[in-house]
């Protein structure tokens with residue numbers, strides 16, 4: 001208890017430092033104050049909370065972080081930008097959006113504002129939308145993120161705009177920093193875009209990313225969203241993603257988790273109208289002492305919507321994985337078509353997986369299924385490869401690679417897929 | 433002598449399926465092993481290939497004079513043994529060409545020969561694929577995934593063509609094939625047949641032997657070879673079934 005209080009004092013200091021310099025409008029300052037108050041009272045969630053039963057936040061509570069003082073990274077970012085996004089990337093450095101580091105030449109039909117810009121020009125929109133989907137009261141992490149809102153990003157794909165290039169949002173952080181990126185994405189009626197959300201870090205820095213991303217799709221909009229979490233192996237990471245999907249819209253996401261010492265991804269997708277589709281797929285690959293948690297909720301509130309969820313995991317070493325996928329089919333949601341699958345390969349007897357698929361249906365006229373497996377590689381498959389001359393270890397690694405490819409192959413962007421393949425093959429010591 | 437099996441007694445889960453089997457195979461020969469369902473043909477093929485689920489209770493297998501039973505399945509493969517599976521396995525997420533190149537290079541490495549990069553290997557693979565009339569789309573697809581029965585069997589022969597085994601055991605590669613696919617598979621096998629290698633054709637039907645002519649035909653019944661002869665024996669089996677042999681034995 002005493003340490004808990006001390007750590008909150010630590011955040012208190014950081015908060016006062018950030019807050020006292022703020023020139024934000026009153027409504028936002030008020031929001032930040034309330035959020036910090038909530039955090040001060042509640043701290044980070046504990047295992048008594050059902051949603052955090054298998055997720056120990058103590059490793060983060062034990063750590064100390066500081067606010068960033070640097071405004072620009074000392075290293076070049078070029079090799080962190082994908083080939084497809086050379087002229088369409090946005091950069092967050094230590095949790096703050098930095099326009100000067102970004103480049104949108106190839107995506108002139110989208111609108112972006114940093115929060116400080118938006119507060120000058122678009123004050124009402126920001127006031128209306130910000131924290132509408134992810135309230136600070138959700139938990140200690142969202143409270144802390146809200147308390148530290150400074151220069152977030154507002155990304156707007158205007159009506160009927162088809163953005164022909166993918167847009168990369170790159171997050172980089174430096175040693176000791178707590179980064180609290182905040183993003184609002186609005187895909188207007190009939191608009192289409194592809195987004196790559198990438199947390200990349202090749203060095204072994206220790207820092208804490210606590211991101212919140214609120215996404216709203218209006219009617220007949222399409223967003224392809226690739227999330228690549230490859231933080232440093234000493235980093236702590238949590239992202240809360242919340243998506244609202246309008247009529248006949250499609251939200252298609254692929255969530256790759258490779259990095260961080262401790263990570264959690266919370267993703268909620270909610271249908272706000274009829275006939276929309278959601279795909280939330282993912283792959284986590286853990287080893288060593290990593291901890292990786294995925295919590296997803298898909299909420300069918302309206303009729304004739306379709307959701308697919310396909311998560312795969314490769315869990316090795318002494319790593320621990322938590323998967324919790326919920327599908328709600330509400331009373332009025334007739335004609336719902338919802339399927340969820342979570343398949344895990346447990347490669348080591350010292351690793352552990354807690355998986356819990358959950359389906360709650362309050363209506364008859366639905367097609368739903370869910371299932372989770374935790375298993376090893378198939379003996380017959382290993383023998384087949386060995387009978388062609390592959391040593392046992394190579395046979396197993398190749399099968400593990402194949403297991404992951406179903407998810408990675410979903411990513412149509414050549415260089416994104418290639419770098420993931422490379423990371424996977426390296427991890428498995430396979431040379432293709 | 434390429435392969436010599438002496439008094440092989442083997443089975444699975446403690447059950448004895450092969451009950452004293454003897455067989456000698458020289459380079460350049462084609463042997464057909466025929467027999468009713470459940471007589472132990474696949475068991476023999478898998479024991480030679482080194483399937484870990486099978487147990488050898490007694491007897492020995494010498495391959496090029498060495499004790500085969502001491503070798504791991506992958507070592508056997510790199511030393512030139514190849515079994516075409518009766519039921520080929522699907523490997524999702526790994527393309528046929530990736531898989532074949534890895535297997536090919538493992539063998540090259542073992543033989544102290546030069547490995548091929550993807551471009552060099554693809555040239556070789558395209559040539560081999562012609563033998564079984566397989567297009568390049570098959571090479572890009574995941575190994576056997578979504579292949580029809582006949583395509584899977586052709587894919588086995590493609591693997592054989594790439595790996596150029598000294599001893600190939602084809603386990604019912606003919607079953608489930610229509611006449612066109614049978615012709616393709618047989619042409620592939622015939623073009624791989626040479627003085628330097630041997631083939632054991634495991635089959636249930638005489639039909640395949642019209643396309644691939646064996647030097648010897650053996651009848652396997654109840655875990656033993658109960659009769660051996662030339663291809664006339666296969667014709668006689670076709671005509672009279674297996675019962676007369678079982679009775680005679």
Ligand SMILES: Nc1ncnc2c1ncn2[C@@H]1O[C@H](COP(=O)(O)OP(=O)(O)O)[C@@H](O)[C@H]1O
Pocket residue numbers: 444445447449467468469470471472473474475476
């Ligand atoms: N996994 C197994 N467990 C127990 N018995 C088996 C198993 N596999 C095969 N058998 C039995 O072994 C015998 C020989 O099988 P098999 O070698 O597949 O025959 P064939 O290929 O000639 O049809 C059969 O009686 C079969 O039922």
Ligand SMILES: [Mg+2]
Pocket residue numbers: 473474475518603604
């Ligand atoms: Mg058989």
